[in-house]
Amino acid sequence: MSLFTPRLRATLFFLCFAGFLASCATQATDSATQSSNDAIATERAIATGGQAASNQYVILIGLDGLRNDAIDRFPDDAPNLRALAERGVRSKGMVPAMPSVTFVNFYSLATGLYSENTGVVSNSTYSRHLDRVMARSEHSLSEWWGGEPIWVTAEKQGVKTGTMFWLGSEAEIRGVRPTYWLPYEHMKPYDARTEEVLSWLAKPLAERPRFVTIYFHAVDTAAHIYGVGSEEERKAIAQVDAQVGALVAGVEKLGLGDRANYIVVSDHGMANVPSTNVINLDQFISFDDVFIPEFEGPDGAGRSPLIHIFEDGGDIEAIYDALAEASLMNHFTVYRRENLPARWHANNSDRTGDLVVVADVGWLLFGEGLTAKYSAVPLGGVHGYDRHAPSMLATFIGKGPRFVDGKVAEPFDNVEIYGIIANILEIEPTETDGDISNVEYFMVPASIEK
Numbered sequence: 001m002s003l004f005t006p007r008l009r010a011t012l013f014f015l016c017f018a019g020f021l022a023s024c025a026t027q028a029t030d031s032a033t034q035s036s037n038d039a040i041a042t043e044r045a046i047a048t049g050g051q052a053a054s055n056q057y058v059i060l061i062g063l064d065g066l067r068n069d070a071i072d073r074f075p076d077d078a079p080n081l082r083a084l085a086e087r088g089v090r091s092k093g094m095v096p097a098m099p100s101v102t103f104v105n106f107y108s109l110a111t112g113l114y115s116e117n118t119g120v121v122s123n124s125t126y127s128r129h130l131d132r133v134m135a136r137s138e139h140s141l142s143e144w145w146g147g148e149p150i151w152v153t154a155e156k157q158g159v160k161t162g163t164m165f166w167l168g169s170e171a172e173i174r175g176v177r178p179t180y181w182l183p184y185e186h187m188k189p190y191d192a193r194t195e196e197v198l199s200w201l202a203k204p205l206a207e208r209p210r211f212v213t214i215y216f217h218a219v220d221t222a223a224h225i226y227g228v229g230s231e232e233e234r235k236a237i238a239q240v241d242a243q244v245g246a247l248v249a250g251v252e253k254l255g256l257g258d259r260a261n262y263i264v265v266s267d268h269g270m271a272n273v274p275s276t277n278v279i280n281l282d283q284f285i286s287f288d289d290v291f292i293p294e295f296e297g298p299d300g301a302g303r304s305p306l307i308h309i310f311e312d313g314g315d316i317e318a319i320y321d322a323l324a325e326a327s328l329m330n331h332f333t334v335y336r337r338e339n340l341p342a343r344w345h346a347n348n349s350d351r352t353g354d355l356v357v358v359a360d361v362g363w364l365l366f367g368e369g370l371t372a373k374y375s376a377v378p379l380g381g382v383h384g385y386d387r388h389a390p391s392m393l394a395t396f397i398g399k400g401p402r403f404v405d406g407k408v409a410e411p412f413d414n415v416e417i418y419g420i421i422a423n424i425l426e427i428e429p430t431e432t433d434g435d436i437s438n439v440e441y442f443m444v445p446a447s448i449e450k
Contacts, residue, residue: 054426054446056402057201057260059247060213060417062109062166063240064102065220065383066266068093068393070237073229077238080245081397084262088399089442091409093390096268098344099306099358100392101384102220105267105414106167111147112418112432114345119146120167121351122308124297129350133297140170140183148430150421152176154211157427162200164193165215179209190216194243198250211425214247216240223270227380261400261424265417270381271361271391277331278303279359282367284326289314292353295366300373303364305384308353316354323357331360344387345433361385361392398442400424407442 071078071085097108097115103123104115115121125134125144134144145168151161155176162180163169165188169181180200197214222236244264251260281287287295291312294304309319323334334357340347346356359365364382366372385392394414402424415434422429423436426446 054210054424055259056210056400056424056426056446057251057256058211058421058424059197059251059260059262060166060211060421061244061247061262061264062106062213062215063219063264063266063395064215064217065223065268065270065381066237066240066395067223067228067269067391068266068395070219070233070395071241074234074237077234078241080241080248081264084244084248084264084399085397087405088262088397088403089407089409090398091396091411093269093393093411094265094396095411095413096387096392096394097414098346098387099384100268100387100389101306102267103167105394106215107145107147107149109265109267109414109417110149110151110166110168112150112415112429112434113147114415114433116345116348116352117147117433119144119348119351121346121348122293122306124293124299124302125351126291126293126297126308126310126353127351128310133293133299135298139167142171142173145171145173147432148174150418151178151211151213153422153430154425154427155179159211159425159427160207160209162197162209162212164197164213166213169213180212186217190218190239190243191246194246194250197247198254201251201256202254211421214243216243219266220270223381225380227272228270229272230380233381259401261398261402263417263420264395264397265414266394268383268394269389269392270383271385271389273362273364273379273382275379277363278366279330279332279363280366280368281307281323281326281357282369284322285319286314287367287369290316290319295370301366301370302374303366303372303379305359305361305364305382307357307365308351309355309357311354320355323355331363332365333358333360358386361389402444402446404442404444409439409442412438 071081075082096105101123104120107118107120108114111118130143149168151163152173154161160179163178165184169178170183193214197212200209200212218236218239222232226232251257289312291310292307294307295301320334320336327333334355337347337352337354340356346352357365383392415432416439418432419429419434419436420439
């Protein structure tokens with residue numbers, strides 16, 4: 001056992017990185033708005049040197065925390081999202097990767113890989129090899145991101161891309177970055193995000209991206225604090241819906257509407273949790289014997305539905321036995337890493353804990369001796385539970401020339417999104433955990449696109 005425990009090493013590394021900020025951003029000059037008579041034949045003519053010949057565009061819209069039923073619960077506040085859904089494809093629910101948290105899922109959406117293959121297994125991922133926790137200030141470091149995001153695949157094949165805040169897009173992955181990207185800025189106004197994405201799409205043909213992403217967090221924030229079904233969630237849905245409407249209108253004004261494919265996704269659902277439903281695990285084990293990144297990482301301790309437990313001087317089998325016994329009378333389950341349910345696809349040898357503890361939906365894990373980083377924030381909605389729980393289902397809407405009109409799709413795993421995008425752009429996909437045959441029934445073949 002090293003003299004420097006995982007807890008000490010993580011703390012030391014965080015101190016070293018306290019001043020680290022990702023500051024690189026692509027500089028580009030806005031160009032005049034392109035007229036609607038851009039010739040499709042011209043666009044195909046530039047498809048040389050491996051560039052895909054498709055003339056289609058993909059606009060990937062990430063709405064954090066938008067549960068699959070959100071636009072049904074507040075129909076009057078989501079006219080733009082409902083219009084896309086009614087005229088395109090809407091899934092009954094999209095199944096998130098495990099655990100059903102933000103970092104894990106936005107990266108799985110980008111790569112088509114489950115967490116066992118991306119290595120992003122938590123919002124506080126700890127790596128045995130790197131010997132530290134991924135702090136938010138480290139999102140620009142390539143070593144954290146496994147797999148190949150869709151923007152990397154596209155760029156390697158000559159298709160320009162632009163990412164307005166997507167997990168992993170701040171890092172150079174496999175030696176490639178998006179043509180246009182920005183380091184994450186939580187307080188960047190939503191209007192400014194939308195306007196910048198539209199400015200990329202307004203560039204001259206040779207400079208214009210055919211794949212862009214944009215991300216909005218309002219619904220997740222509101223539901224966390226005030227709960228699912230709250231007035232604040234309703235307002236947040238209206239806020240992001242307005243941005244979707246502005247994007248669609250802007251794309252139409254640029255003359256790209258007949259070639260634009262909108263893919264609206266969320267990362268997970270949400271469940272309300274009473275403030276009394278917290279299980280303090282230090283009643284059953286000593287936290288001095290283990291390292292729990294969700295409780296002890298550089299970004300602070302958080303009440304969590306799922307935690308990874310790493311051996312840190314204690315007897316891991318004795319710790320497992322204590323938790324297994326306690327679980328019989330409490331609302332959680334403990335697993336050895338090698339015994340995790342196969343349907344979760346969450347066993348990564350470097351980053352999954354020796355033990356994984358998962359709370360039942362509606363409950364949270366914490367410790368009496370811990371101070372929550374958001375202790376002043378009311379406890380409302382929570383996510384991170386079993387990815388197949390109905391309340392964890394995410395949103396999927398697809399609308400454009402490559403999507404069937406008015407189709408209600410069966411639930412599918414979010415690892416299919418990468419393949420859908422590659423199919424529309426007509427680029428060769430890398431190997432993923434998805435299978436395009438699972439979703440082809442709601443897509444229009446390229447040869448007969450509308």
